[in-house]
Amino acid sequence: MPAAWTPESSSRVVHADNLEVLRALDDASFTLIYLDPPFNTGRKQARQTTTSVRSDGGAGSVTGFKGQSYERIKGDLLRYDDRFDDYWEFLEPRLIEAWRLLADDGTLYLHLDYREAHYAKVLLDALFGRESFLNEIIWAYDYGAKSKNRWPTKHDTILVYVKDPARYYFDSTAVDREPYMAPGLVTAAKAELGKLPTDVWWHTIVSPTGREKTGYPTQKPEGVLRRIVQASSREGDWVLDFFAGSGTTGAVAASLGRRFVLVDRNSEAIEVMRERFAAVPGVEFV
Template sequence: MLEALPDAPPPLWHAGAPSTVVLGDNLEVVAGLPDRSFRLIYLDPPFNTGRTQTRRSTTSVRTEGGAGSVIGFGGRSYERIKGDLLRYDDRFDDYWEFLEPRLIEAWRVLADDGTLYLHLDYREAHYAKVLLDALFGRESFLNEIIWAYDYGAKTKNRWPAKHDTILVYVKDPASYYFDSAAVDREPYMAPGLVTPEKAELGKLPTDVWWHTIVSPTGREKTGYPTQKPEGVLRRIVQASSAEGDWVLDFFAGSGTTGAVADALGRRFLLVDSNPAAVGVMRERFAATAPGIRFTE
């Protein structure tokens, strides 16, 4: 009599799962996710600090055609563009070898009508823009959002750097989801130049977002050093997902993406390799979203 084989372990994530936080290596976790599963992906990776990252052997393959076959800037292939750029800066070479396979996986799991938001600072945005043009296709570039703030130390020997860049790419430029009507409006900077009705309604945000950082004494503060404000994520989630959609963030940090997604009726998958980050998320979600599943 044949012995019954043990049941296969359940997948770490599936479309019917509850909102989930995973402690683990994000590349390994995302590599196990199904294709085209998430309408919205927000990534806030660690900025390039010059530290050498562990390199992984990767093959740049897109589901529909190899990335090396994607024609980018000046008609050159993805691998050619990558090679040319990486020769400029050895530190960036290390950083991109860390980030590139994760972006390839993000492209794979992004739904056909989905959008990727990649949050970077001024040191990396220009490199990433050209490389993402080649990886996603230049026609898939949607926006460069500037998040401007005015807080912290100020230098007197150059213009103080007070902004981050959020690069926005869509999977299919012919059919991506974007709902501007769902986005919270903001006051006009010169309300006297528009009608009273328009001034009362407010205007849609542009690609320049003036928003303070997380206040050291505000209700949002978790103590996590790279925490981003809920107001910035709120615009992203409102515009590029609908109620009931899945949102993915695999550099989850303090869990702001999940907090906003949950408040707006979306489901989320958050991944972080730092136990301290997952501890912050446990505490953050305990009162507001007690049904979240934590796993590793």
Template sequence: MGDLGWAVDGPNLVVHADNLSVLPDLPDGAFPLIYLDPPFNTGRTQSRQSTTVERAGGERAGDRVGFGGRSYATTKGLLYSYSDTFADYWQFLEPRLIEAWRLLSDTGTLYLHLDYREVHYAKVLLDGLFGRECFLNEIVWAYDYGARSKRRWPTKHDNILVYVKDPAKYHFDSAEVDREPYMAPGLVTPEKAALGKLPTDVWWHTIVSPTGREKTGYATQKPEGILRRIVSASSAPGDWVLDFFAGSGTTGAVAVALGRRFVLVDENETAVDVMRARLGSDTRFVARRPD
């Protein structure tokens, strides 16, 4: 599509570009799984992107009516009036999420990785964009590392919102997900204790170890274990996975290991250098310069 040269039977792809310049060149419904780990709050410097909403989302986005005729504009207006900082952040993120909705297949799932500062706003607005019936889960990723506040409860978790394109036919394969040990193995049979249990919506998982083999040196790198659960549960072997805030390329590394294919996008040159070293010669790299 466009000058990306992307095709469903083509190689894995990394694009060095502003993601909003790339997404319109990808076809509707092409991706069964989209994982996004955007900047948690980019602030006022991103507000210049707000003019691209109509181009990205088409007529329904331009007239500010949510998908399915929901009260999207009203809800968004209330949140804008509540927080100028949020308005700036959402003007950056909104057109990209509209594109994510378009790019999801009918059986597709979106995972949006945020933190406590933005997740409650995003939940309300994604309800308007996707529909409340399309909300599947809020996953809490809990970890124990870093500074410890003595003036409040230390913040040791991220939030991952999970939405599906169609609640009647989304893909979810619990049999493929890694299992966890029971917290009280004596309360279950030895067979169950040996098998372990399916993870709940609270995931206890360490961050990327500063001295571990996964470490790439990229500041916001996420652990492969988190992405492995997501990719295993919400895609099938051979499926295409999209991550357009790709960072260190963990989504791509996990996709390859699990027999999936990927399209990754990031505008940070350091991120692309890390991905080039991490993802190997079988990946096609494309640089799209600003007009």
């Protein structure tokens, strides 16, 4: 990163290859990391290699977080999907850096679709440890084409892993409540208060004519990110998104009093974020 980042820095948007930026950041710097990487739709991804992986003793390196077991799991999955090798070689070193950058009370949210979610779950179990798995969130929506020859695909998956299962931060009471689907089945007081969200989130996509729309093709709605930021970070905490896209993570973090680092190598994304954060004080563009 051209200018050194510290926990005392201003919120920052970085135009660069995210792996280079991640390797320049300090260990355990972020309470929350949200990732919405490009989905594996058959496009070739750039290959990356890494030798820096988790080591409980703090020294040396091994072939994976779980040694030979990890390599065996990875090998087994590769036999099932010949596209997965390219995608995982791209994503794996970035997830290794994400684990390093999470604070001891930190949480990772990995947003994927049906093409990769099941593979990523098995491999994240190997990378982070099965005991670090917290939730599989289903974000359900109803927009787009209606398939006639199969059940229409109308959801994404968000995998949630924590750095330390004994120390992670989570505050469900801070999350905006939602209406009961059958308010007549609860008391009037409960219906007025609303209920806490479960692991299935019904939330519309970004409206093509709505206030949120930036024009960026893969923009995610603020309501989805708001729940994540509210539950898994506190005011003043640092939030990281290194597939930043339109900058929704940063916009929500700023509105809730969090600080953020956003990274994207796409010039179009950077221009969208420049416009989006023009009225937000203290945001640096690097």
